[in-house]
Amino acid sequence: MSDARSILSCVASLLLLTACATDGASVRADRTQSPTLDRALADADAALAAGQTDKAQSILKSAAANYPADKAPWLQIAQIKFDRANYGEAILNAQEALQRDPADKLGNSIVAVSGLRLSTKALTDLSRQNNLSGSLRSEAQDLARLLRTSLGEEVLVPPANTARNKPVAPAPSKKGAPAKNNNSINDPFGGLK
Template identity: 55%
Template sequence: MRVQVLIPSLICVAMLSACAGTGPVAGGARTASTVAAAMAEVDAAVLAGQNDKAYALLKSAGTAFPTDKTPWVRMAQMRFDSTDYGQAIVDALEALERDPDDTLANSIVAVSGLRVTSKALADLSQKNNLNGNVRTEAQELARLLRTSLGEEVLVANGARPAARAKDAPGRKAMAAPAPAARPASNDPFGALK
């Protein structure tokens, strides 16, 4: 008698599993058959101004094609372009797990990190809390950047931001970082040139 109950139960489970595997993925996005097809769907969503749908499609493509970096690089670029630097770094790091030599993903991580750092340093400077180890580390970072870029000055005199007006007495006014401008191209280093 137990066998008679068990067999229909197993058939029911098998049928439900088959149905669950062929339906649309969460959020209504369906999985494309190739990465190129997925990117075409993402392009259409972006052109239609449906960025949330584009992100859902990219997440779905990342899941469907776990070894392909393309969805992650595209997501990182979109996040970078929308100034969501924290998430841009996360997505670019996902791409780098799949291809450690991807130049665009490395660029997004570097420039996004610099923009987050610049904002944090500007906030600390504004509150007059940039001292001690934080100040030393910021100076070391600036030296490292100058050396890496082969530049003596990171911000040209003509593009120099205005100094902070209300600094503590006896302290030199610190220049505020330039506002994070969106690059005109897909080159995250464009703002540093």
């Protein structure tokens, strides 16, 4: 009886090993090799040059998944989004790159400039609606001061034509009420200078 169990165990083990070997060979034959990172980046560049932005982004997302520690695919996606004025997504993708390399200048530049462009648009919209007041206004002024100091500039948005943009004398106002800036419609940063 012991011999029958030994033979049965050997046959079962042999069948399991044969099944594993067969599955492994078919899995290896079916698996496709992912392209190298350099090849993926080159393919994305070629797709961009051909005007196939969606294809380029798909290639880059695949490269980001295949090479999760590399910042290059994320930076290239961020640059594509930035070039197409999709600043919110550009910031998100640049931050992915910055998680991999916090000192990357391109990633930091995309985040900074995209953020400023989004802020400029929001301030322009608020200025058109004349809703920039109170604490929001003082916070915007503080940020403008910080930007002027950081950039070493006295004026953040230089006037397009100095003769056309002469300072307008403020209209007389009620005692204690702030004077309105007539240039606020043309210059969203007029109150921040």
